[in-house]
Amino acid sequence: MNKIIELRSDTFTTPSQQMKEYMFDAQVGDDVYGEDPSVNALEEKLAKLTNKESALFAASGTQANLLAMLSHCQRGEEYICGQDSHIFKYEGGGASVLGGISAQPIEFEDDGTLDLIKVNKKIKPDNFHYAITKLLCLENTHNGKVLPLSYLQEARKFTQDKNLLLHLDGARVFNAVTALGIDIKDISACFDSINICISKGLGAPVGSVLVGSKEFINKARRYRKMIGGGLRQSGYLAAACSYAIDNNIKDLEKDHIHAKKLALELSKIDEIKILSNNTNMVFIELLDKNVDVFINNLKNKGINISGTYNELRLVTHRDVSSEDIEYVIKAFKEFFIK
Numbered sequence: 049m050n051k052i053i054e055l056r057s058d059t060f061t062t063p064s065q066q067m068k069e070y071m072f073d074a075q076v077g078d079d080v081y082g083e084d085p086s087v088n089a090l091e092e093k094l095a096k097l098t099n100k101e102s103a104l105f106a107a108s109g110t111q112a113n114l115l116a117m118l119s120h121c122q123r124g125e126e127y128i129c130g131q132d133s134h135i136f137k138y139e140g141g142g143a144s145v146l147g148g149i150s151a152q153p154i155e156f157e158d159d160g161t162l163d164l165i166k167v168n169k170k171i172k173p174d175n176f177h178y179a180i181t182k183l184l185c186l187e188n189t190h191n192g193k194v195l196p197l198s199y200l201q202e203a204r205k206f207t208q209d210k211n212l213l214l215h216l217d218g219a220r221v222f223n224a225v226t227a228l229g230i231d232i233k234d235i236s237a238c239f240d241s242i243n244i245c246i247s248k249g250l251g252a253p254v255g256s257v258l259v260g261s262k263e264f265i266n267k268a269r270r271y272r273k274m275i276g277g278g279l280r281q282s283g284y285l286a287a288a289c290s291y292a293i294d295n296n297i298k299d300l301e302k303d304h305i306h307a308k309k310l311a312l313e314l315s316k317i318d319e320i321k322i323l324s325n326n327t328n329m330v331f332i333e334l335l336d337k338n339v340d341v342f343i344n345n346l347k348n349k350g351i352n353i354s355g356t357y358n359e360l361r362l363v364t365h366r367d368v369s370s371e372d373i374e375y376v377i378k379a380f381k382e383f384f385i386k
């Protein structure tokens with residue numbers, strides 16, 4: 049068994065032969081001078097696709113989110129976000145460390161939304177005791193969960209009424225678009241800015257794009273240079289992202305079908321409880337089993353999954369085929385059903 053079936057994350061996708069050929073042929077220039085045609089083409093593509101004025105190519109989703117925070121908020125201002133949101137929990141506290149921006153996290157609802165009534169209670173009054181509440185951050189998808197369009201529209205109206213900005217961590221926003229069968233413009237219309245990762249299920253090796261108004265992106269471009277994100281001939285990477293946007297969005301549907309199939313078959317195993325199954329993710333709980341022993345057993349069969357305590361996460365993506373899914377289901381059943 050040479051092939052590893054990688055279910056830890058959709059970040060493990062590697063560039064296809066066609067993508068590599070497209071990268072190889074990319075026209076490049078110095079992007080810090082604004083002269084890399086492939087970067088410019090990607091930024092224009094995403095701005096147009098999301099119906100925003102402008103876009104900026106970033107090295108990672110973490111960088112794109114940080115640029116958004118730095119551009120939207122000043123020192124002494126704060127953002128409201130989900131307790132388990134990527135921005136708050138998994139990005140080293142960048143906005144606080146580098147921007148003097150504080151976080152006001154609240155618990156997510158079960159459906160991945162933030163209850164706007166609870167958000168409202170956390171907006172600080174205009175009083176010198178408090179940080180100035182400036183921004184609300186949502187995540188779509190969150191643990192694979194898709195936020196309903198009607199909720200996003202409510203959040204738009206709410207933030208406008210409260211004079212807040214609204215940012216979307218849309219690392220997997222195309223999974224949401226795919227699940228809802230809508231145009232990304234319907235989602236982007238609700239936000240001042242969006243971070244879109246192209247290095248996850250879309251299969252590019254590196255890269256995220258931040259979209260928003262011209263003024264916002266101009267600020268973000270200055271911060272990107274400041275934090276060392278001006279990347280010169282980055283057109284080779286941008287070309288991979290353009291290829292992914294043009295060719296790979298349509299394949300996300302298959303990943304969702306694979307995740308559903310996994311959830312259905314694993315639910316038949318008594319020792320497994322399905323905690324959630326949305327878009328390309330399945331979260332499961334192992335009942336009465338040593339998780340490390342199980343993870344190692346799968347690893348010996350060429351399957352990588354990640355877990356903490358008794359909870360395991362399986363993420364499907366374009367490098368996991370239908371046959372791979374069948375193989376994984378078989379491996380699970382072999383372990384539990386003796």
Ligand SMILES: *Cc1c(COP(=O)(O)O)cnc(C)c1O
Pocket residue numbers: 108109110111113134135187189217219220245247256
């Ligand atoms: C992956 C991810 C990011 C960005 O991660 P990078 O590894 O920095 O590209 C941001 N938000 C969410 C929800 C993510 O899943």
